[in-house]
Amino acid sequence: MKNPKYIAVLISALAILIVTPSSIKAQGFSSFEPEQYDPEVNYGSYNYVQLNYFKGDHAGYANGLPSAFANGYNAAELKLGWQSTGRQEWQRLHNYPVYGLGVFVSTLGDSDIDSVVGAPSALYFFYGEPIARFGDFTFLFDLGIGLSYDFNPYDAAENALNKFIGSKVNLYFNGNMMLYYKVDENIDLSAGINFIHFSNGRSSTPQRGINLMGFNVGAKYNFNPMKSYTQYARPDYRPPIRPEYVVAPKSPLQRYGELQFLASVGTVETEPGETKAEDGSYDSISQQRYTTSTFSLEYAYLVTRTLKLHTGFDFMFDGSMENYHDNVPPGDVDFAGKFMAGYHVGFQYLIERFAFYYALGWYVYKESPTRGTWYMRAGGRIGLTPRLDAHVALKTRNGGIADWIEWGIAYKLRVHGGK
Template sequence: MKHFYLYFFLLISAFYNSQELDTISRSNLQGSVSMQFGKFLGTNDYLKELKHRDLIGMSAELTTQTDGSQEWHRRFGKPYYGGGIVAFDYLKNSEMGKPFAVYGTFGGVIKETPTHSWNYETSGGFAFNWTPYDLKKGYINQTFGSSVSIYINLGANYKYYLGKHFDLGLGLNFNHFSNGALKLPNKGMNTFSPKLSLTYHFDERQFAPHDSLSAFNKYSTLDVNVFGGIRHSIFYGKDPGFQDFDVDMIRKFEGKYYQNWGIETVYHRQVTYKSSLGLGVGLMYDEDYNHKFYQDENGVIQSTKRFQRDQVLLNIFPSYRLSISKFAIQIQPGFYIFKKEIDRRYDKTIFYQRVGFQYTVGKNLLIGIGLRSFKFHKADYIEWRLGYRIFNKKNSQLF
């Protein structure tokens, strides 16, 4: 429990700091509690065999409701933002653990009247306390290889206004859990849940002013980023001359931890207030790409360097950026140029996908996190990113 209180303290501290940075009155605070009653999907062999897939979730959130005084408030439906904690009970599948997640949340209004509203919500954070795959203990659920995972939530809801302070909400939520290949196996989990919520506004509910949107002038940015990450890699299949039963499964899942790091630059052209399109190029060292597993003459799993000299990967990618004040979501499918394919068991496709989250500190410093994957569903690396904006709107006339 001491870890729980630490995460909660950090969450609340970050929340109040974000308020001060955005100069929003604490009278706009709102708190909410909710319950989810849903099911998890049979997305791997272990989960498919389970007869009961029911779950219950309970959450509490503390958020700030924007007041419509800034341009981005009006563009995103008078959004709220803050943080929360959610705990899940998998009922008849309690061996999965008693996971809870600490997360940041962002949502807003799609359509509003004086009595009710239709809304969207998003959340992202980290979930803890899963029971991980452990062949030594006989727990063969390959959903998670570690007790920690990423938590992502997308949802929509209807809220009915009960007086000036309370909202009663009913919605539908999709949750995704994955550890991003930090520890294999990592099949991940998806859930769908109806959600019932009650929200309390510390001050009377505020309605956004119906002001016209400001004119938008297109501009450009050029960013340089460095990044790094770690992934867990394992032996796949079997080598020629061996049978499946020759593979030591315990040694297989011990695997190896490999790092990647790189540098890249990306140019964006802001085409609307919210959206930017761009193109980037990068250079990356992938330790996993430079190594391979094999079975020695006794069938024991070993690892060795794949090339005589380590190789770096050149990649190019188109980019889409959704900007929300100083926060941005980036979608960047890309291609590795000149990548060699030697063993299909280990060589990932030359086409990769990346989703990233970025925050601008001050005017030019960029911090972020990204998930690089391949085949659209297989996690490769979680990237921790640090960057600098070389130019932006104020001096875009240089280009």
């Protein structure tokens, strides 16, 4: 595994983060009298550290470099996680999920690839939701989203071979289907399959993205840091390592419908060789930056406590479209030539104040054929107020090819049902 120093540094950093606060706070507990201490069933914090190894292949190759990918990729990640107990209803609705922070290091292939594209690392947040539990086994879907770095971006003069990605920092996405086996109170072993994606949403080009598919194996150490506190107040008490899940009635489901208004902006850069000069000829080297925007009106209906279905209309603008009209200089392309409209259907998966957002859309108006016939918009929202959400999503073109990143605000207006 390349860059082992990163693993060592990260393990040391996490150890310091875990041990140091516990030691400091434990000194405060030392002044407590044993009779003041009243432990409850789920006393403490149910944490774990997990180390995973990844091995697999690339989902696609750039022209001229397939042999460099022949041996596939290798990667490792280290996670610090929290196991929920069900004290809050959203945790019970999602089958007592896990969540936390992780670090990721990788090598994409042989030395040629690492020198041209880079050996990506990432910092990310993850969320894992159990699908089923049976005996000592847990089947879980795990999603990690964050920022990746250690890339060698495209440069026309210094790194023209990198046809994959044009920025040093990119989005990191990792989806896993995992099977865990409980060995004892502290140890779990895991195995799974994964899909890893690096992209910048065409904010810098080239933007082919990097897609990795494979398997992973790992080990997880479960612990309860409250043990460091209680040893001073009640030495004979041992906090449980794993929680006892809270079981409680669900609140009544009150279905409702609402209108959602979205306004978002973004920025894109043209691919090398796609920028037109004023006379309409293509410049083989120059890249130019443009603004984008999306305005959506949709109707959403709460079907279950965790799911909304929606449908609506999208009105989109992409300044870079001036380069994609045949035999037309960019200065002659008016607003209509950069405007697109479509309709969509989709869903919003609700996790407390967060929502995973997905929309599948079809164009009804656009003057250039370059965007294909359909698109997707996938991302997330977080509630700022009961009516206002922050919105971040990736809009695609020709199906799954990144078009731009939407940064926006969504306003919700309830029209019927609920309270």
